[in-house]
Amino acid sequence: MNNSHSVLLLILLLLPLVGSVAVASLRDNAKAAKSLALGVAVVELLLTLVTWLSYSVAGAASQRFQLVFDMSWIPSFGTRITLGVDGIALVMLALIAVLVPIVMASSWADKLPEGRTAAGFYGLLLATQATLVGVFAATDVFLFYVFFEAMLIPMYFLIGRFGGPKRQYAAVKFFLYSLLGGLIMLASVIGLYVVSSERLPGGASFSWTALQSIAASVPESVQIWLFLGFFVAFAIKAPLVPFHTWLPDAGAEAPIGAGVLLVGVLDKVATFGFLRYCLPLFPAASRTLAPLVLVLSVVGIIYAALLAVGQNDMKRFVSYTSIAHFGYISLGIFAFSTQAFAGSVLYMVNHGITTGLLFIVVGMLIARGNSRLVSDYGGVAKLTPGLAGVFLLAGLASLALPGTNSFVSEFLVLLGSFPREPVYTIIATVGIIFAALYVLWVYQRVFQGPVRGDAVLASMTGPGSVADPDTAVGALKSTFADLTKREIGVLTPLVALVLLLGFFPGPVLDVINPSVTATMHEVGLPDPVGGVAR
Template sequence: MLLLLLLLPLVGAVAVAPLKDNPRAAKSLALAVALVELLLTAVTWFSYSVVGAATERFQLVFDVAWIPSFGTRITLGVDGIALVMLALIAVLVPIVMGSSWADRLPEGRTAAGFYALLLTTQATLVGVFAATDIFLFYVFFEAMLIPMYFLIGRFGGPKRQYAAVKFFLYSLLGGLIMLASVIGVYVVSAQRLPAGTFSWTALQSIAASVPESVQIWLFLGFFVAFAIKAPLVPFHTWLPDAGAEAPIGAGVLLVGVLDKVATFGFLRYCLPLFPAASKTLAPVVLVLSVIGIIYAALLAVGQNDMKRFVAYTSIAHFGYISLGIFAFSTQAFAGSVLYMVNHGITTGLLFIVVGMLIARGNSRLITDYGGVAKLTPALGGVFLLAGLASLALPGTNSFVSEFLVLIGSFPREPVYTIIATVGIIFAALYVLWVYQRLFQGPVRGNAVLASLPGPGTMTDPGSALGEARSTFADLTKREIGVLTPLVALVLLLGIFPGPVLEVITPSVTATLHEVGLADPVGGVTR
């Protein structure tokens, strides 16, 4: 099943790419492939045994030899953490395709190329989350940069080439540093096992016997790559540029899923394979996390570009995720994994709504809008819901995950948790401030006023607004269909997160055991 999940998007991309002269067929075929992938992911979800997860680290394992002389294998498997990330990808990709259906592409670019790259990105992400061979993980980690580079560089905004190159160079640098650690892990395994190996299971079995000084160097190689990808401050500077210049669909996958590879890597590789180093260096990561929460929130307040605003809010959210990971409790671990899922949903919703607003006003600048709720009340309502979910309002999905992170982190790291809590105040400030500027007050701003009929605006405001609504329209049926699943998930996971937490809990419990620490709070809240 996992091999099928990996290959189906690749086959779909190969089939879609030649349809350059038939954009509708290319879009329809790509969407059909994404929906089949969603169905197969649902089958995978129900094939996973929550009870069996207490004794089996990975399920649905696929394993064949790859390069025997180097000890590499094509080994795929999922635990609860990987499974929820595969589900997030499967949900977001068809929604991204639907939201991009009517996008105006740069001159010379085709819908077939765009949708083929989306499917290729999906395939590489499935490989990253399902790989249980470290070398295979590294291959997918680097491979996922390629389709995203082209999505940004060929289909993005005015500064797309600069943003794409910056994204690629930052990520490639991190990947090369990680490669040194991957080689180091192989050398260490050859000293303690009959032969060198890249198998996660074999490496984890010898992790405790590796000297801490060696672990620290190996940990740093993985950590730098993941800190760049996350991104943690001060490795974050590529994300605002990439997020701002990426097309909306690619931006949703970039911020909603691709960046989660880093926090997933912390849990899958850094903590279980280098437990002593993880505990020793945790204070450094916690400092970077809380700095990121406050720093990114303050920068988000001052943004005038809507897409950069979403990017900076994401940097702040990643601070909470990494705080929970390096607080070493099952509640914090579970909260961080759930936060990874919920952030993908919430930020995806916010990014798509921003894209819909930009498509109407042809401007990314917040100052070019005002009073938009008078023209598009439904769009304004969804933006407000996405914003409230982003600031973790009780009743929305993000509240559960943020609450678990904070309550799970406090017993072991009270000072960092208290500082992080201040970020909630800033989150309310930047979300409500942006909503006020965009949607409330009188109709204003160049992007909105351009839709008004001109002189009639002053003498007959009712008629003027009526004409404006016909050009600056509210949500269409297609847009409602795109947004409805995300809105439903925001509300459903806000009041009923139990099924997802039940899948996550055994895996995060196993991770804490692999680190060799006792749970300070006695288990995860179910």
């Protein structure tokens, strides 16, 4: 296939968008809406596989973006609908394509709030997918900004209409935080346009390629102001401490399916933005302000880990673990080495898989016990050994146990960061100890020991009963059941990816490496490690 011009990315963008409209029209037929949405998501997955196979790893060294689609949009402002992928964007598109059908299948039997329809829920999931594809595929800065803001809308409604008891508060907080960051970024986007008008022979442009070509000629003082506009938006979206407070609320109140996309993919837009926009377009500012980002990264790792230890709400627990993990990703990005870059990108993929798995398992547990509180459970492994085993695997992957996917990415981040930033790397390593503490502590409280807790016992004996729980295990198994066939089908792909990428990360790293090498060159610093990850 000719990689210079392609409509593949345009189809990947439009298919879920058109599908969302079609699904939303089936308000009176929940089964048809679910089936159509899942069918669209599966077709999107197959098209993403075609996109992956069409991408040339060998050609990535000489061609920054492949499978390019380009057409004029607003000629008077120099904006174009330009789509393209490098290795970093490609793996993120693959992550989206894998997670969305799994999210849909996991939400199949969910009880929606009164007055809400499956057509609305599944339609919004597809709309979210479309905007995420646009964010990762856009190679025009203004187009990226449009999708960056547009993706807030379906997620706002997913949280606000289909979430928990405090969904309105969480949705508004999520929207306002993200909108504020986006407006600040808009100022920098306009600033870039003005700067380009003074330096590009053909006049002002929003093209990433054109803007990167003049990046080195922009004065550092100007770069710093422009960098900060993008950085604040991305720091809120990631989120980095102290911009993080919206995520625990949004993650706790979001329905499980939306929560998986929120912490598994939506937040990766920020770390992707660091690599795609902050470093290549503002190289001098990135080098100057790196210590600030590194401080926020390691503070987030330790602070979020400590807060995760004390959480009683399981969904907030998962949200805080995600904040800690994002600290590692940003540490690798601003340590400026190809190994750390590759580790961060692989971490973005692995975190989406691991956290998605953990969030879905938590949702399955909540569906059985009708409670999000850790204190309402105990001894669940005696009743649901399969569910307990998958939770433990997801937890061990979250703390980067060797043999799981997260270990490879976290190891590359720390290995690549140490030569240039040894102090920050050592501090970040302490976070691994806290990760083991919060994961195993929650697992012990929920799944080990005698059968106990109102959420478990209420399924047989009524709320508040604690009479002879050990003698009631047999009866409880019939009401607090283990994994169903559908749930096993939902979890199996994610479990397989956790193990497969833990032992064989090479194919993904091969796609990532040429792009991170190009990013390293754009930053303008020598590589302290001297080679890409293998």
